[in-house]
Every structure is written in C-alpha cells, then in structure tokens.
Amino acid sequence: MSKFNKDKEKATPQVSTASLPDIVFMLLFFFMVSTVMREVDLKVKMEPPEATEIKKLENKNLVNYIYIGTPLETKIFGTSPRIQLNDAFANVKDVQPYIIGKREEVNEAEIPLLTTSLKVDGDTEMGIVTDVKQELREVQALKISYSTREKVVKQ
Numbered sequence: 723m724s725k726f727n728k729d730k731e732k733a734t735p736q737v738s739t740a741s742l743p744d745i746v747f748m749l750l751f752f753f754m755v756s757t758v759m760r761e762v763d764l765k766v767k768m769e770p771p772e773a774t775e776i777k778k779l780e781n782k783n784l785v786n787y788i789y790i791g792t793p794l795e796t797k798i799f800g801t802s803p804r805i806q807l808n809d810a811f812a813n814v815k816d817v818q819p820y821i822i823g824k825r826e827e828v829n830e831a832e833i834p835l836l837t838t839s840l841k842v843d844g845d846t847e848m849g850i851v852t853d854v855k856q857e858l859r860e861v862q863a864l865k866i867s868y869s870t871r872e873k874v875v876k877q
Contacts, residue, residue, distance in 0.1 A: 766791035766806050771844040772873035779867065784835050786824045786863075788817065790850055791843030803846045805854065814850070817857040841869040 766789050779785055789806040793799035805812045807820045825833055838858055842851055858866060 762787065762789070762806075763809055764789065764794070764806070765809070765811065766793055766804055767843050767845075768841060769844050770841060770870045773870040774873050774875065776870060776872050779837060779839065781835070784828065784832060785837045785839050785867075786821060787839050787841055787869075788820075788854060789841045790846055790854065792845070803843070803850050805850070814853045814857055817854055818861045821858065821861050821863045836863070837865045837867055838863050839867045839869050 768789065768791055790803055792801055793804050799811065805814065807816060821838065825836065828836065840851065840854065855866065
C-alpha cells in the first residue's frame with residue numbers, strides 16, 4: 723500500500739502560457755495595420771498657413787509634394803527659404819527633372835491626374851514660390867494645390 727501525505731500544502735498551479743503566442747501575434751498585427759510610415763523626413767520648417775475653404779485630395783498616390791521653408795539646421799544651411807524634394811534640398815532648376823521623373827513612375831493614363839502639392843511655410847516669401855510655379859508651368863504641371871491647415875473660427 724502506498725502512503726498519502728495530506729500534511730503537505732498544495733502548490734498553486736503554474737499559469738498556462740498556451741495562449742501567449744496568440745496574444746503576441748494579435749498585438750503585432752494590430753501595430754502593423756495601424757502604423758503609418760512617414761515618407762519624407764522634413765528638413766525645412768513647416769507651419770502651413772491657415773485657410774477656411776479646404777478640400778482634401780482624393781488620391782494621394784498621384785500627388786507630388788514640394789516643400790518650401792526655412793531650413794531646420796540654420797547654422798549649416800542658413801536662414802533663406804529652401805526647396806526640399808523627397809529627402810534632399812534642391813534648387814529651382816531641379817523641379818522640372820523631379821516632376822518628369824515622377825511622371826515616368828505612373829501609368830500614362832494617370833499623368834493628367836497628377837497633382838503637385840506645394841507645402842509652404844507660412845512665413846516664406848512668395849518669390850521662391852513664384853519661381854517654383856514658373857518651373858512647373860514650363861513642364862506643363864498645371865494642377866497645383868497648396869497644403870494648409872484648417873482655420874478654427876471662434877464663435
């Protein structure tokens with residue numbers, strides 16, 4: 723016969739980790755779906771002007787962005803407004819090859835739908851913006867939008 727010891731305290735059972743991989747993968751998928759990757763690292767100051775009449779762009783895949791503003795690193799690049807195309811500073815003459823390159827990346831049927839969005843800092847003078855618009859006009863990029871933020875009207 724065997725002896726049963728009832729004097730010993732019962733140990734608490736360990737926590738089951740069988741569902742732990744399911745929880746980890748569920749969190750992983752949640753963060754993968756909800757995270758938005760930034761396409762461009764801004765090197766210019768961006769405080770867009772406020773506007774009351776705003777319309778959102780529908781197909782953002784067909785939008786080319788041109789950033790204009792004062793460089794964030796003023797000790798290196800100075801305080802005069804600069805143009806940023808993708809992740810690098812550019813001159814006014816670099817706008818045409820940039821637009822032509824963007825046109826080559828899309829289907830031929832979508833070329834008339836391409837929009838150039840100018841994201842200009844509110845403190846930037848219009849001289850450099852006018853120069854960029856002239857370059858866009860020469861390359862027949864006539865669909866231009868200005869990016870702004872919505873003005874909050876107090877009542």
